[in-house]
Amino acid sequence: MNSGELYACLLVKEFSAQALLRLRPELREKPCVVLDGEPPAETVCSLNTRARLLGVQRGMTKVEVDTFGNITMLSRSRSAEAASKTALLECAGTYSPRVELQEEENVFLCCLDITGTEALFGPPEVLARSLRQRVALLGISAQVAVSGNFHTSMLLAKGLPARTAIVVVPTAQESAALASLPLSVLGISEVHAETLSRWGIRTLGMLAGLPQTDLIARLGQDGKRLQQMATGTLPHLFQPIDIPFVLEETAELDYPLDNLESLLFGVAIMLEQLIVRAAMRVYALASVTIELHLEGGRTHCRTVSPRIPTNDKHLWLKLLHLDLEAHPANAPIDKVCLRAEPGATSKVQLGLFSPQLPEPGRLDVTLARITALVGDNNIGRAVLDDTHTSPGFHMEPFVIPSGNATTQISRTAYGCLRRVCPPEQLTITLESGRPSGFFFRGHRYTVRNAYGPWLAGGEWWNEQTWRQEQWDLIARGDDESMLYGCVLQDLIHKSWLLVGLYD
Structure with missing residues (x-):
């Protein structure tokens, strides 16, 4: 072990249950169990503390759980576990870019290489407390063990009692910290467990006290590895994983x-x-x-x-x-x-005497309400299409312009054509093939000047073919009002449409 190494082990017990209950806060204070397997042979694979206090144990069948009365039974969700695992790895990745995941049944276990992070997060006790608090924000209860040895931190996390949330082992005291832990935290095989049980070995301290030569002679290299783990001296090649941010x-x-x-x-x-x-x-x-x-x-x-x-x-x-x-x-x-x-994240710097801008959230809600009324394709900003046909534009969602735009703004004044959507039908009187009068919105207009026609057409190669002629009219109404309009004659459907008004 290098003197500068430091590891923090994050352990989540009853992971299958916590992965489901993190999105169901209303069930956290009730006894709950998670069932796994094919009906009707489902068995309990995970449970919360309240169910355990009632006497429920892993491996019980659904019928046995029913005898306890008011216990909520949930089906195991692999997708919920995968989402929770991703969230926990993201949380661990905010404290160290080097995280190693250990795959174990019914628990989430990962180890963080926190060597050299004291300048960022403070002493190991502070980092462990902060890590556990962040995990709690995800709706998950976890335990954290910190040690200078990789395996020591993992064994301590597995052996922590339920009421102990954090443990930090000083350097060179790994063996003493591990001495009272049971052999089950080592994850040894049934054969080795039976052998050690016959010898009367029940704790890591007792295993550490055995003569290494005799232990190797009876258990082989596995015996040496187990004893090194029990004394906190087993080296480890750290294998970090890529943490996706999803x-x-x-x-x-x-x-x-x-x-x-x-x-x-x-x-x-x-x-x-x-x-x-x-x-x-x-x-x-x-x-x-x-x-x-x-x-x-x-x-x-x-x-x-x-x-x-x-x-x-x-x-x-x-x-x-x-x-x-x-x-x-x-x-x-x-x-x-x-x-x-x-x-x-966005922040807006306001001037001392400038008016307060409207909240962006209110604008979003207002636009969403208008969209619900008029439809997705009828709200936004108009963008011209590369075509001469009417209407010649489509709607796009509003976007916030970039602050780096360098487009020069023209100061030249132009006349404005206001589109009439949808275009309005007109009944037009012709003299010598030119418009002379028409009715529009209840008034009779007499054409003073008519400019045109300008012929246009397109898409003659398919069923959407169109042909039209455009007229710009200046007309006086029977109420002495003036109208400056753009009129189209549809040469295919034989109709007249007012498509726009000039300012």
């Missing part, structure tokens, strides 16, 4: 759900977890995608994106509510998956 939460429902309010109650908890995980990396949520798995195997996917990244949970809930209300799933929901894209 903001995703998954919840499998106990029964199909078709009520939006009930769905949003669970989505709120999932959103809170995504926000906590993003905030750990000093990010905000830029967009959230909700994927609803429906009965029959279909999926319903929607994405909401506010104007600027935000961690306002109530704003996200409102945007999702309005979007799902406008685009319902139309089938009962079996499973919910939330995915988020991170974005930089």
Whole structure:
């Protein structure tokens, strides 16, 4: 062991149960068990403390659990465990880029190389306390053991009593700290366990006191390795993993759900977890995608994106509510998956005497409400299409312009044509093939000047062919008002349309 090495082991016991209960806070104070296996041969694979105090044990069948009375039984969720594992690794990665994951049944176990992190996070006791508090924000209870030896930190974490959350072992005191732990923390084989039991060896301290030569003669090199682990001297080649940063939460429902309010109650908890995980990396949520798995195997996917990244949970809930209300799933929901894209947190510097800007969240909610009324394709900014046909534009979502734009603004004044959407039908009187008068919005107009026609056409190669002529008219109404308009004659459908008004 190098004198400068330092490791922190993060252990989550009853991982299958905690992975499910982290998204169900209403069940945390109730006795709960997790069942695994094929019905009707399901058995308890994990349980919380309240169920254990009632006498429930792992391996019990569903029928045996029913005899205890009011115990909540949940089905094991591999997807929930995978999401929780990702969240825990992300949390560990905020304290050290070197994290090694140990795969063990029904527990989450990883070890952090925290060598040289004291300048960033303080003494090991402070780091361990901070790490455990961050894990608690994820809705998970964990234990942390810190030692200068990799295996010592892992064995201590496994052997910690339930009420002990943190332990830090000073350098050169590993053997004394491990002495009272049972042999079960070593994970030895049944053959070695039976042999040591016959010898009367029950703790690591007793194993450490055996003569090494005799131990190797009876157990081989495994005996030497076990004794080195018991004394805290076994070296280890650290194998760090790549920690992905994926903001995703998954919840499998106990029964199909078709009520939006009930769905949003669970989505709120999932959103809170995504926000906590993003905030750990000093990010905000830029967009959230909700994927609803429906009965029959279909999926319903929607994405909401506010104007600027935000961690306002109530704003996200409102945007999702309005979007799902406008685009319902139309089938009962079996499973919910939330995915988020991170974005930089935004801060606005206001001037001392400048007016206060409106809150971006209010604008997002207002636009979402308008979208629900008029439709997705009828709100945004108009963008011209590369075509001469009418209307010649499409709608795009509003975007915040970049502060680095260098486009020169023209100061030349131009006339403005205001499009009439949709174009209005006109009844026009012609003289010598030119417009002379028409009715518009209850008034009779007499054409003073008519400019045109300008012929246009296109797409003659398919069924969308169009041909039209354009006229610009200056007309006086019977109420002495003046109208400056753009009129199109559809040469295929034989109709006249007012498509715009000039300022």
